[in-house]
Amino acid sequence: MVTHEELERLADTLFEKTEADELEIVVTSDNSALTRYANSRIHQNIGRMDNGLSIRAIFGKRIGSASTNSLSEDLALRALKRAETIAKHQREDPHFRGLPEKAEGGKEKSSSYVPSTANFTPEERADAVKKIIDHASRKGVDRVYGSFQNSEQGLFVANTNGIRKMEKITKACLTVTAIADWDNDRGFGWGEACSPDVNRIDPVAVAEVAVEKGLNNIDMSSVEPGEYTVVLEPLAVKSLLIYMGFMGFSSRAVQEQRSFLNGKFGKRIMHEEVNIRDDVGHEEMVGTTFDFEGVPKQRVDIIRDGVVNEVVYDSYTAGREEGKKSTGHALPMPNPSSPITMNLILDKGDMSTEEMVETTDKGILVTRFNYCGVVHPVKSILTGLTRDGTWLIEDGEVSKPLKNLRFTQNLTEAFSQLEGIGKEQKLFSFDYYPVFVLCPALKITNFNFTGGTEF
Amino acid sequence: MEDLLEYGLKELDKHGLRYGDIRFSDISTESIHVKNGAVESIKHRQSSGYGIRVIDGGWGFASSSNLTEEGISHTVKRAVRIAKASSVASDPIRLKEITIYQDEYTSPYRINPFDVQLEEKLEILTEAESRMKTDECVRVSTANFTAWHFAQLFGSTEGAKIKQDFIQCGGGISATAMDGNDVQTRSYPNSFGGDFHSEGFEFFRSLELVENAEKVGKEAVALLKAKQCPSGNTDLILETSQLALQIHESCGHPTELDRVRGTEASFAGTSFMTTDKLNTLRYGSKDVSLVSDATTPYGLGTFGYDDEGVKARKTDLVREGLFVGYQSSREDAAIIGVPVSGNMRADGWENIPLVRMTNINLEPGEWTREEIIEDTKRGIIMDTIKSWSIDDKRLNFLFGTEAGYLVENGEIVGMLKNPTYTGITYEFWNNCNAIAGTDEWRLHGVPNCGKGEPGQIMRVGHGCAPSRFKDVRVGVGKW
Known part of the structure; x- marks a missing residue:
């Protein structure tokens, strides 16, 4: 990977050559690898290396942006010239208040970078996959599917207001889908683990979870759609939290009045035991400690004791409100999707998943949700389907596997109807954004299932 | 790039591989x-890269x-x-035999969007954006433009050498x-950024964003006062912007x-359209014929060759309601014993090619939109994608769509808000009757x-006409 000194030199060159009033450069670097397997055979195995240089040039309130994936001085200067040319032809943005100033905070988390993850080899990934295949086969499951990825990612941000920051993080994620009865298209089970430290992932233990679920998911029954008490395992809760974040936890959504939190600040909208925050400082959380503008990520208590408290800001949305400062949640700017929550945490409670099941007369146990879609963001209505293991709970026991169900549910209502919060949190990452989620299982009453599938 | 391709192929030869290919891309995007009121x-x-x-x-x-000989040798x-690491859990790999080409392809366009002055683009966008503010209720208005230029060079140890250049x-x-x-939100010509073609700036001009802006603003305001979409079963007429998504999700993905x-299986999911159903599954009514067509003029999924060097072609997926074909790679086609369809595409140089949609098109019927409405006693027209969700077998x-229109006795009688519809894929398409x-x-x-x-993001096309x-x-x- 490119060194800090090389990036400092590049920043010096660009700052010296620029004609702009303000300049920001953001360099991302990625060295990642992923092994995918299906039908108990490796079918894709990749490694990739890339860098990205984004330049934001500002003349007054006119902003231009250009990027290249080359860090050569020649192409970097060409990108600088292009950003400046765009800015000169740009119209003034009345909402822009200038690039962020240097701020204290954001001390690097040593736990987010683990060299053994960065150096994990294709042979080690393949060996782990082989162990998963062999373990599943011993248990009578001949087909497993999934991926094992490890990555090392760097972020460098510098601007003409004095910000210069660099940090690297590592990530390892393993997923296992067991299909216990491929010929009859049933017996799906899922296991997953994510950590900055690849050595904390036990492939056989993850496989065991998937295999056990798959073997117990053979003779599926149907239930009528309707309202049920649900026990949502942490992975299912993750989906709800991610979409809640997209629908309402950003200052941009609030400013544009499309957040379900609009008009609710200071009011209780969820169960009093619900605490949702964005906090990269949590000991189990992973991520850079500053955002793509170089602003240290602040802890933001979004929902405190069920009450709407605050949302996340970048410098642009902070500039639109008197007295607000960025909370350090910017994506690469300018960006109509920024800011976003990047390190979402739902506080844990005191129930085990087993206790949630034992205290349920009739309900449904959900492993995870698939392909969720926002039906109405202001009403926080989300739809999606269960996947890879859904079971009926009767008289305090998991009684039989169910065919997958579609839910269509107001999430604010769901988080008001809690009957239990899990006492163990699990860490998950999200594929398309630099987002991590740490959350426990939940028990929710009157969860609305609106349809079913044939499998 | 051509020198580096030759160098890379020689490097591959040194390893005595059964097969190898190299794909260079140089991609420019303007958005x-x-x-x-602000150009955000x-x-x-x-x-x-490659x-x-x-x-x-x-x-x-x-x-x-790393575009140097040293970088290529290392890569x-x-x-x-x-590949050697993969061999601990791999079956022998077979690739379907194909015709090997040395060729060039350039997508057709009249005006290169990258040559058009920024001022003209801004004028169209800012004027359209401001014209949507027809009422103080319109609180957020947006206008977008995106252009892509892809220059690609592909070579394989089988002797293929293909240069392609696309403007979209x-x-x-x-x-x-x-x-x-x-x-409530209303969009034109579609939501999530609009509509896109493999065409030049003439396509963006033809969208007439400025001319349509006032109507869009008024419809957003009208939706606030519209009745809630009723619950129940009814005839559904889909406009093309929504039908495109229906085709994408319920025919495009399950025929990959x-x-x-x-x-x-562990990520996007599997498919209900399994090989035992090929040539037997009644996917839709007799009116329904769907194709994968990489040759459709101006389609976002149109090309000369796919990223395995397979020449662009048209493949029947559903013919008069019967499920008859798949979108495939060379490897998939060899394993299953079906024709190779040329659907392997990668998002950028950094990603591996996957089976991806090209243009998945519903062939036209014989009705007119007006006749369909006149023939409908009671139904709802739905228009423009708002949300989507489908299970992992695509059943x-x-x-959810942006706007609905109630039809009674052959006439549109009112607007409906928050319209949603649900179904099981093959039941839905078998109920297509116009x-x-x-x-x-x-x-x-x-x-x-x-x-x-x-994750890879791909640009694909869908052709269709309003259907019931x-x-x-x-x-x-x-x-």
Whole structure:
């Protein structure tokens, strides 16, 4: 990977050559690898290396942006010239208040970078996959599917207001889908683990979870759609939290009045035991400690004791409100999707998943949700389907596997109807954004299932 | 690039591989986003590099942006090492035999969007954006433009050498109205950025965003006062912007042969359209014929050759209601014993090619949109994608649209808000009983199709005409 000194030199060159009033450069670097397997055979195995240089040039309130994936001085200067040319032809943005100033905070988390993850080899990934295949086969499951990825990612941000920051993080994620009865298209089970430290992932233990679920998911029954008490395992809760974040936890959504939190600040909208925050400082959380503008990520208590408290800001949305400062949640700017929550945490409670099941007369146990879609963001209505293991709970026991169900549910209502919060949190990452989620299982009453599938 | 390709192929030869290919790409993107009177972003992005794919006991792929001989040598070695590692759990890999080409392809366009002055683009976007503010209820208005230029060079150890050059562009507008109780959005010509073609700036001009802006703003405001979409079963008429998504999700994805074989089982999912159903499954009514067509003029999924060097072609997926074909790779086609369809595409140089949609088109029928409405006693017209969700076998779907229109006794009698509909894929398509003809057939571009690990985003096309489906469940959920 490119060194800090090389990036400092590049920043010096660009700052010296620029004609702009303000300049920001953001360099991302990625060295990642992923092994995918299906039908108990490796079918894709990749490694990739890339860098990205984004330049934001500002003349007054006119902003231009250009990027290249080359860090050569020649192409970097060409990108600088292009950003400046765009800015000169740009119209003034009345909402822009200038690039962020240097701020204290954001001390690097040593736990987010683990060299053994960065150096994990294709042979080690393949060996782990082989162990998963062999373990599943011993248990009578001949087909497993999934991926094992490890990555090392760097972020460098510098601007003409004095910000210069660099940090690297590592990530390892393993997923296992067991299909216990491929010929009859049933017996799906899922296991997953994510950590900055690849050595904390036990492939056989993850496989065991998937295999056990798959073997117990053979003779599926149907239930009528309707309202049920649900026990949502942490992975299912993750989906709800991610979409809640997209629908309402950003200052941009609030400013544009499309957040379900609009008009609710200071009011209780969820169960009093619900605490949702964005906090990269949590000991189990992973991520850079500053955002793509170089602003240290602040802890933001979004929902405190069920009450709407605050949302996340970048410098642009902070500039639109008197007295607000960025909370350090910017994506690469300018960006109509920024800011976003990047390190979402739902506080844990005191129930085990087993206790949630034992205290349920009739309900449904959900492993995870698939392909969720926002039906109405202001009403926080989300739809999606269960996947890879859904079971009926009767008289305090998991009684039989169910065919997958579609839910269509107001999430604010769901988080008001809690009957239990899990006492163990699990860490998950999200594929398309630099987002991590740490959350426990939940028990929710009157969860609305609106349809079913044939499998 | 050509010198580096020759160098890379020689490096591959040194390893005595059964198969190897190298794909260089140089990609430029320009995007402009205007919102509420401000040009929020103008971005230019450039990315170049190459991906190397090899078979050596198993599959290996490595990509890099280091465009030097040293970088290529290193990346070849990395790809070979990865392939050897794969061999601990690989079956012998077979590739379907294909005709090997040395050729060039350039997508047709009249005006290169990258040559058009920024001022003209801004003038169209800012004027369209401001014209949507027809009422103080319109609180958020946006206008977008995006253009792509792809220069690609592909070579393989089988002797293929293919140079391709594509220009694509498009855009759209969107207005969001609020009245304190509700929020409603209306978009044109489609949501999520608009509509896109493999065409030059002439396509963006033809969208007539400025001319349509006032109507969009008024419809957003009208939706605030519209009645809630009723719940129940009824005839459903889909406009093309929504039907494009229906085709994408319920025919495009389930006919991808890699999903059918299980290679996406842990992520995107599998498919209900399994090989035992080929040539037997009654997917739709006799009116329904769907094709994968990489030759459709101006389609966002149109090319000369796919990323395995397979020449662009048209493949029947559903013919008069019967499921008859798949989208496939060379490997999938060899394993299953079906024709190779040329559907392997990669998102950029850094990603491995996957089975991806090209243009998945519903062939036109013989009705007109007006005749379909006149023939409908009671039904709902739904228009423009708002939300989508479908299960991992592509059977149970629930889609939300921006606007609905109630039809009674052959006439549109009112607007409906929050329209949703749900169904089971093959039941839905078997209930298709009217498709409009060629005159109303539209080709839509979808620039955001996600698939694979690591996630890849692909640009695909869908051609269709307004169509009617009977007995569809609408108005899902509690409102």
